[in-house]
Amino acid sequence: MTVMEQRGAYRPTPPPAWQPRTDPAPLLPDALPHRVLGTEAAAQVDPGLLRRLYAELVRGRRYNAQATALTKQGRLAVYPSSTGQEACEVAAALVLEERDWLFPSYRDTLAAVARGLDPVQALTLLRGDWHTGYDPHEHRIAPLCTPLATQLPHAVGLAHAARLKSDDVVALALVGDGGTSEGDFHEALNFAAVWQAPVVFLVQNNGFAISVPLAKQTAAPSLAHKAVGYGMPGRLVDGNDAAAVHEVLSDAVRHARAGGGPTLVEAVTYRMEAHTNADDATRYRGDSEVETWRAHDPIALLEHELTERGLLDDDGIREAREAAEIMAADLRARMNQDPVLDPMDLFAHVYAEPTPQLREQEALLRAELAAEAESEGTAR
Amino acid sequence: MTTVALKPATMAQALTRALRDAMAADPTVHVMGEDVGTLGGVFRVTDGLAKEFGEDRCTDTPLAEAGILGTAVGMAMYGLRPVVEMQFDAFAYPAFEQLISHVARMRNRTRGAMPLPITIRVPYGGGIGGVEHHSDSSEAYYMATPGLHVVTPATVADAYGLLRAAIASDDPVVFLEPKRLYWSKDSWNPDEPTAVDPIGRAVVRRPGHSATLITYGPSVPVCLEAAEAARAEGWDLEVVDLRSLVPFDDETVAASVRRTGRAVVVHEAGGYGGPGGEIAARVTERCFHHLEAPVLRVAGFDIPYPPPMLERHHLPGVDRILDAVGRLQWEADS
Numbered sequence: 028m029t030v031m032e033q034r035g036a037y038r039p040t041p042p043p044a045w046q047p048r049t050d051p052a053p054l055l056p057d058a059l060p061h062r063v064l065g066t067e068a069a070a071q072v073d074p075g076l077l078r079r080l081y082a083e084l085v086r087g088r089r090y091n092a093q094a095t096a097l098t099k100q101g102r103l104a105v106y107p108s109s110t111g112q113e114a115c116e117v118a119a120a121l122v123l124e125e126r127d128w129l130f131p132s133y134r135d136t137l138a139a140v141a142r143g144l145d146p147v148q149a150l151t152l153l154r155g156d157w158h159t160g161y162d163p164h165e166h167r168i169a170p171l172c173t174p175l176a177t178q179l180p181h182a183v184g185l186a187h188a189a190r191l192k193s194d195d196v197v198a199l200a201l202v203g204d205g206g207t208s209e210g211d212f213h214e215a216l217n218f219a220a221v222w223q224a225p226v227v228f229l230v231q232n233n234g235f236a237i238s239v240p241l242a243k244q245t246a247a248p249s250l251a252h253k254a255v256g257y258g259m260p261g262r263l264v265d266g267n268d269a270a271a272v273h274e275v276l277s278d279a280v281r282h283a284r285a286g287g288g289p290t291l292v293e294a295v296t297y298r299m300e301a302h303t304n305a306d307d308a309t310r311y312r313g314d315s316e317v318e319t320w321r322a323h324d325p326i327a328l329l330e331h332e333l334t335e336r337g338l339l340d341d342d343g344i345r346e347a348r349e350a351a352e353i354m355a356a357d358l359r360a361r362m363n364q365d366p367v368l369d370p371m372d373l374f375a376h377v378y379a380e381p382t383p384q385l386r387e388q389e390a391l392l393r394a395e396l397a398a399e400a401e402s403e404g405t406a407r
Numbered sequence: 408m409t410t411v412a413l414k415p416a417t418m419a420q421a422l423t424r425a426l427r428d429a430m431a432a433d434p435t436v437h438v439m440g441e442d443v444g445t446l447g448g449v450f451r452v453t454d455g456l457a458k459e460f461g462e463d464r465c466t467d468t469p470l471a472e473a474g475i476l477g478t479a480v481g482m483a484m485y486g487l488r489p490v491v492e493m494q495f496d497a498f499a500y501p502a503f504e505q506l507i508s509h510v511a512r513m514r515n516r517t518r519g520a521m522p523l524p525i526t527i528r529v530p531y532g533g534g535i536g537g538v539e540h541h542s543d544s545s546e547a548y549y550m551a552t553p554g555l556h557v558v559t560p561a562t563v564a565d566a567y568g569l570l571r572a573a574i575a576s577d578d579p580v581v582f583l584e585p586k587r588l589y590w591s592k593d594s595w596n597p598d599e600p601t602a603v604d605p606i607g608r609a610v611v612r613r614p615g616h617s618a619t620l621i622t623y624g625p626s627v628p629v630c631l632e633a634a635e636a637a638r639a640e641g642w643d644l645e646v647v648d649l650r651s652l653v654p655f656d657d658e659t660v661a662a663s664v665r666r667t668g669r670a671v672v673v674h675e676a677g678g679y680g681g682p683g684g685e686i687a688a689r690v691t692e693r694c695f696h697h698l699e700a701p702v703l704r705v706a707g708f709d710i711p712y713p714p715p716m717l718e719r720h721h722l723p724g725v726d727r728i729l730d731a732v733g734r735l736q737w738e739a740d741s
Contacts, residue, residue, distance in 0.1 A: 158516035169484070170516055174508045180474050181509070184481020184489075191437075191463055192485070210501070214474030221469055376519040377553055379577040382607070382654035 049258055056251035056263040060295050063270035064332045072270050074338050080117060080269040081333055082347045084326045087113035087137045089351035090146065091300075093358050094136070094153075098304040102362045104155045107134040111299030114269035114325035115231045117141045119199055122276040130169045130182040130200040134231075138201060139168050146358045156366045176206040179215030179228065186219070186226040186283070197283045198226045199276070205236025207250050216291065220257040225283035227276060228291045231266060233298035238311040254291035266296030267325040270332075297323075370396060413594035418566045421595060422452045422584065425570035426490065428600075430460050436574060437482065438465040440475055440492030440528075449494060450530060450589055472502035476527065480509050483523040490574055496531040497540035503548070510579045511554030526573045527581050531559075532625045532675055533722055534587035536715040542586075543712050544676035546624075549581045550652050550685070557652040558606055559583035561627035563593035565650060568603020576606065585625035609656035611663060615645035618669035618735050621660055621686055623649040626673045626723060633728040642732055652682060660686070661693040668699040669735040675722050678706030700737030 063069050091110040097103045109116050112134075120141035123129060131138050136149045144166050151160025152171050159170040169185075172178035182200035189196035206212055207230055219226050230250050234241055247253055254261030260282075264275040272294055279290035297320035301308035333339035374381055374389040381389065416424075430436045438456055440448075444467035447454030456465035468475050472493060479489035493499035499506075506527070514522045533542035549557045556578055560566040566584070573580035604610065612627060613634050620630040627648045634644035647663050649656065664670045670690050672683040683704035690702050705723045713721045 157518055159518070159520075162520040163484070163517060164520060170513070170521070174504060177477065177504060177508060180477025180505070181481035181484065183474075184478030184483075185485045186481070187478060188482040188485035188487050191487075198481070211473055211477060211504070214469075214471040214477065217469055217471065218474045218478050372518070376515045376517075378514070378556070379522060383657060384655060 051255045054255040054258070054260045056249060056254070056261040056293070060263045060265040061271050061275055062265045062268050063274055064268045064328045069270060069332055070336075072274070074336075076273065077270060077329065077333055077338060078343075080114075080121070080273060081326075081329050081339065082350065083117040083121065083141050084113045084269060084329060085347040086351045086354055087117055087141060088326055089348075089355045090137055090140060090358070093355040094150065095300065095304065097150075097154075097359070097362050103150060103153045105303045105305060106153055107303045108298075108300040109134050109137045111320065111325070112231055112233055112266065112296045113137060114272050114329075115201075115229065115266045115294045115296055118269055118272035118276055119201060119229055122273060122280050123197070123199055126167070126194070126196050127280070128167045128169065128182065128185055128196065128198045130178040130185075130198060131171050132175070132178065132201050132203060132206065133171050133173045134203065135201045136171065139166070139171070142166065142168060144168060146354065147361045150362065151366075154362070154366070156368065157372075176202050176209035176211040176215070178202075179206075179211055180218060182226050182228075183215050183219045183222070183224050183289075186224040187222050190225055195284060196225065197280050198224075199229060199280065200226060201229050201231065203236065204230060204232040204234070204241055204244055204250060205239065206230075207253065208236075208244055216254070216257045216259065216289070219289040220259045223286070223288035225286070226289045227279040227283055228289065229276065230291070230293045231296055232293055233266075233296050235298060235302070235311070237302045237306060238308075240311070249293055251291060251293035257291075259289045259291055262290060262292045264292060264294050266294030267323050267328060269325055269329050296325075412598065413596050415592050416563050416595040416597065417590050417592050418560070418563050418584075419450055419452050419589040421563045421567040421600070422570055423454055423456075424597065424600065425567045425574075426453060426456060427459065429490070429571055429574040430456065430464060433488065433574075435486060436464075436488045436490060438490045438492070439468050439479065441468060441470050441494055443467060443492050448492060450586070452528075452584070452589075453492065472498055472500075473505050476502040476505040476510065476525075479525050480505065480513070480523060483525050484521060488524045488526075488574060490526040490528060493527060493529045495537070495541045496529055496543040496545050499527070499529050499545065506549075506555070506581075507552050511552045514578065515554060522577045523579050524574075524577050525579045526570070526576075527579065528570075528584060529581060530584045530586045530589075532583075532585050532587060533712060533718050534625060534675075536718070537586070538715065539712070542715075542718065544674070544707065546583055546652055546674075546676055547681050549583075550682060554579065555653060556580040556606055557583065558650060559585060559624035559652065560650065561585065561588065561612075561624055561648050563591070563595045564600070565603055565648075567595075567600045569606065569650065572603070572606050580606070583624060587625050588628070591628070604650075607651045607654040607656060609647050609649045609651070609659040611645060611659070612648045613644070613646040615643040616667055617642045617644060618671065618732055619645045619647055619660075619663045619667045620671050620673055620728065621647050621649065621663075621690070622673040623652065624674075626675055629723065629725060630673050630728060633725045633732070636725055637729060637732055640729070640733075644732065655686075655689065657689055657693060660690060664690050664694045664702075665697040668697055670694075670698075671703045671705055671728065671731045671735065673705045673723055673728055675707045677709045678704050679709045681706055700735045703731045703734060705731045
């Protein structure tokens with residue numbers, strides 16, 4: 028007799044009132060990731076949307092390359108590239124209405140930029156300038172979150188609050204495959220489902236949490252399967268298929284906005300670069316795996332679809348690339364300017380009113396700066 | 408002159424009243440936590456709020472402290488003023504990452520664009536016979552985190568006033584409620600309950616001239632008792648109730664110690680790395696030339712909180728305080 032059979036034998040009869048609360052079947056993800064590009068479904072997608080996705084993907088790829096180059100020049104302290112994952116980043120930004128909120132992780136600067144944030148403002152955290160270079164309320168983008176998965180409960184709370192105020196707002200929270208192992212992932216999904224909060228969780232499963240592959244991260248059939256235990260639908264999508272990610276996220280956002288509650292979306296993608304410039308990816312993965320994924324590049328997939336259908340020609344491709352170059356040149360020029368930081372800002376935003384203790388420390392720093400300025404003056 | 412009608416009230420009742428008044432005054436105030444709704448909280452501090460304001464304003468959450476505080480962050484981002492309950496001191500630890508990595512620093516990391524007006528109610532401390540993980544004094548952890556205010560009332564009136572101030576604050580406030588004082592009674596004017604200093608002011612609970620007992624929260628009544636007992640020994644002790652650990656009221660404390668020339672810091676949290684070390688250092692820095700003896704500390708032992716049958720040996724009591732006061736007759740050569 029197996030252990031499960033033994034347990035079955037000892038299982039007490041449920042009391043009469045007990046009913047299974049939900050049929051889990053509609054919540055389960057499909058076995059294979061949802062795809063649109065290269066299938067008949069692609070013909071149903073608005074060509075304008077496809078072109079827009081394409082332009083943003085090309086711009087996003089260039090942005091990733093430029094930011095990576097800036098780390099090599101010492102202009103950025105670190106950059107976690109989303110090269111290869113641009114379809115997820117761009118779709119996440121484009122499915123949201125202006126009133127909605129985006130909750131990015133540290134790898135999601137591109138999503139913030141695709142949502143309209145100034146690229147330089149999006150990079151202040153990573154260049155060691157002030158942590159968040161923008162007003163989150165202005166763009167409805169929460170600060171880029173470095174601790175893993177801790178932004179997910181924020182998204183739930185914000186979505187819940189919006190619903191309490193009868194506002195038609197959806198929150199979309201981004202997390203990586205590694206982040207799904209964190210306790211905050213569990214708590215956020217559980218709260219979201221219990222509260223039926225209008226929130227969408229997008230897991231970008233890029234294969235690795237720094238060096239640890241998915242197989243060592245989870246024993247679940249897929250990360251999307253985790254949804255069913257919380258009582259929310261799980262959706263599995265090809266994360267390199269921009270049209271598919273956009274469609275699945277659109278459905279989830281619509282569902283949430285209509286009061287249907289949260290959805291967990293797992294986008295299967297791949298991190299083409301190392302975790303950050305400080306990481307050596309050759310220690311944990313082989314070239315052949317990377318090359319396999321290169322053949323499934325999100326830009327190539329969409330470009331192929333658009334050109335096959337006569338929606339994009341060489342001029343169109345050149346236009347997209349030129350627009351990306353303009354963005355990159357502007358980013359480069361502005362990032363090459365040394366930021367001017369005011370040391371007194373250290374004390375400005377700890378509390379609404381600085382404590383007496385901080386006022387004393389503020390006075391100390393002011394005196395130090397004055398002495399520094401004086402000695403510099405003397406030296407000259 | 409108007410006569411004020413004073414009525415007996417417990418600290419728990421004053422806290423409930425503070426929550427109710429805050430919710431009535433400001434529709435953005437939301438109370439949330441495990442058991443705060445239907446049950447009214449395990450200490451009944453949220454009693455009746457769900458009934459009066461609805462479950463959307465006083466919400467029973469899933470049992471998950473990080474989730475409670477993490478969702479409160481999002482709610483505060485959207486303009487609400489969450490008041491979260493952690494039920495028991497040691498239950499708050501799963502929420503530490505949210506507290507330290509987000510709640511405390513969101514204003515700072517967004518350069519003032521995203522303040523988080525969250526009040527975190529933590530019933531804390533021992534003396535109620537609680538089993539393991541129900542009696543910790545965790546104030547040192549909170550004090551060590553920039554961006555948080557840390558307050559703790561010792562009287563019925565302060566419980567009301569400080570909680571109203573905490574909820575009204577645009578910054579996160581860790582509101583430590585001394586569990587063993589929940590049922591302490593005091594004559595209190597429920598018609599005019601707001602008369603309390605803003606957060607950050609200590610108060611002299613008992614004037615004296617021989618030495619200062621610097622204390623807060625659950626140790627305040629113990630110190631007052633010790634001060635009464637010390638009279639027999641010829642000591643006239645001043646008792647300073649800090650009320651706020653962050654910000655710290657250096658002025659009131661230093662003024663007292665300069666008057667008396669001697670000081671003992673009393674708290675039930677462990678002494679090593681505890682609040683008393685910080686307080687003693689601050690007093691020494693400011694009052695060195697007025698001091699007749701080293702600043703002493705009477706604290707809980709440096710042990711995990713003991714089982715209830717032994718807690719009376721751990722908690723600083725009157726005798727231990729009086730012993731310390733005796734040692735203030737310090738001579739450099741001894």
